[in-house]
Amino acid sequence: MRLLLGSRPFLILMFSALAIVPVVANPYILYVCNLGMLYVILAVGLNILVGYAGQFALANAAMFGIGAYGAGLLQVKLGAPYFLAAPGGAVLAMLIGTVIVFPALRLSGIYLGLSTLAFAMFSQWVLLHWNSVTFGGGGFPAPHLDLSPLPIGPDTGIYYLSWLVTMALVAFAWSLVRSRIGRAFVAVRDGEIAAQSLGIDLLRYKALAFAISGFYAGAAGALYAPLLGYVAPEGFDLFQMIIQKSMIVVGGMGSVLGSVLGAAVMVFLLELLRAFKSTQEIVFGSILIVFVMFRPRGLVTLLQRLPGWDEPLSSFDPRRLFAPAASAPATPPLAATRELADGGRR
Amino acid sequence: MTMLSVRGLSISFGGVQALNDVSFDVEAGEIIGIIGPNGAGKTTLLNTISGLTRASAGKVSLDGAPISGLRPPRIASLGLGRTFQMSQLFPGMTVLENVMSGLHRKMRAGAFAAAFRTPSMREEEQATAEKAWEALRYVGMERFAHHPGTALSFGQQRVIEIARTLIGEPKLVLLDEPAVGLSVNRVAELDRLLRRIRDEKGVTLIMIEHVVRLVMGVCDRVLVLNYGVKIAEGKPEEVVADPQVIEAYLGSEFDAKRLAS
Secondary structure (H helix, E strand, C coil): CHHHCCHHHHHHHHHHHHHCHHHHCCHHHHHHHHHHHHHHHHHHHHHHHHHHCCCCCCCHHHHHHHHHHHHHHHHHCCCCCHHHHHHHHHHHHHHHHHHCHHHHHHCCHHHHHHHHHHHHHHHHHHHHHCHHHHCHHHCEECCCCCCCCCCCCHHHHHHHHHHHHHHHHHHHHHHHCCCHHHHHHHHHHHCHHHHHHCCCCHHHHHHHHHHHHHHHHHHHHHHHHHHHCEECHHHHCHHHHHHHHHHHHHHCCCCHHHHHHHHHHHHHHHHHCHHHHHHHHHHHHHHHHHHHHHCCCCCHHHHHCCCCCCCCCCCCCHHHHHCCCCCCCCCCCHHHHHHHHHHCCC | CEEEEEEEEEEEECCEEEEEEEEEEEECCCEEEEECCCCCCHHHHHHHHCCCCCCCEEEEEECCEECCCCCHHHHHHCCEEECCCCCCCCCCCEHHHHHHHCCHHHCCCCHHHHHHCCHHHHHHHHHHHHHHHHHHHHCCCHHHCCCEHHHCCHHHHHHHHHHHHHCCCCCEEEEECCCCCCCHHHHHHHHHHHHHHHHHHCCEEEEECCCHHHHHHHCCEEEEEECCEEEEEECHHHHHHCHHHHHHHHCCCCCHHHHHC
16 A cells, blocks of 8 residues: 555556456457556646646647557558657657747747648648648548567557657656656746746747647557557547646646546546537536536646645646736736835834 | 957947946856946946847957857857846746746757657656755745745845856856845855855856945955946955045045945
8 A cells, every 4th residue: 555655656556457458358358458558648848838838729639640640651652660750750750749839939928839730620620631741631441550570469569659658758747747858848837938038949949849749649649540440530630639628727738647537537437428429528628627616726636635646836826827928027016015115214 | 368358339329328338257167246326337338248138339258259149148158158238037936936947058958859758858857956955055945945036035036146157157147236235245155155166166247236235355356347338447445435436426525435434
């Protein structure tokens, strides 16, 4: 039980438990756990961008799609083996994701959200209409993972591959936020003026955050294609974005552990509601609103009170993200001005 | 040796001339005060020196190197530190993390080193934490190291901002009203701290300040701005006796002695 006394032991335990799922569970549970891990990757990547670096971008579902399409099409159209196609898809998403840094240099808050949403809509449109490359609205079957000389079936194979990649990417994010890079992200989020005055280059760190989250989303997409065996545009639409957004809000913005928790909770909920598909959007939308209003820092704050569960860089009210940042040092409030006026005579 | 040289600095926002042909020099090791009524262009002057605002005309050089037109992170890396009128501590960080981020530009670990926690990255991180503790002890704030920065009073936050700037070993620090809202005792502490920073760390200081007690006590020279124009420059006691300065602050019928007391 002592193992549960901290976030790191908890994660180690969780991944150990996930390692034995293929041995003990039925194919449905295996699929849900696999999907859950991909959502962990998506949530961690999105949280680095939105929660840590404070860039309120809404293009993550598109990056997820670009990763899936990239990996799938490289195999189907160019005959690339999966182990080249998958990194190819992830890197493609990373490169396209990085381009979004250009609006982010000028815009923040809701304005950045809208412009990246427009980008996501545009990529959806491309997937639907560029028939000769993307197979249009019907999508295309993507090959399952073939490990043929090894005695491992495609479902178990993609599961363990996802398990390895998820563990690595969670560990990377875990380390990253405990470094100068993590502090630079939070500095950019919390005060662009002060960050610059400390020698932190906004362009570099915004671009890095977009690149990392693009790569994470792309990697999740590249694993999603063989998991599902099919790639189609509707998996990467606005609802997908809402799912991912609600994961980090429910789990905890600016928290790696929160991303993992949020992904687990929301995938569970998603499966619970699978029979009532029409209610999913309403439920997810409502959860998002309720959390933003009443528990803006997510479920993880309940755990962060316990010893061993505290995280670095974790005191932050995400509601500030929705307001555009002040662009210049403001004038002092009235009280300070008054104080300043008598200062000399006291 | 001249630490900062400002020549003919002008800037206008729309039709407002915020700075008009301002020139001055700051010698290494000096503490310079900038005073002037609200809206005189004091903060704009600091913003322009640190690169946040672009001048319409004029030149600035830091320790002999021209810095006008460079971007703020570049100017910071040439050794210019800055604190702000409204605290600019990062609310998402503890006090210690805030101070550690002041050493960002001197650290080397890239994203890959950080993701893989290479030995050199860990060593650097450890050294940074130690330096941050040292900086916090230097300003007497180490007991707040693990508090969120924004839980402290504004005065304490500004002192931590000073520590965050100092840890990067700047040559020159621009302070924007460090004493706003401080009690008399705290002003005296700040006075001592600023002298120690100058004497022990060899840092040149330029501060905007309205608290006359601090300006008179600590500044070697004072610069007075009014409507973007430098109207006086000299020793604090000379400047406050200058009729032009008194007029700028208080209109013409005010006794200089009351201002100075």
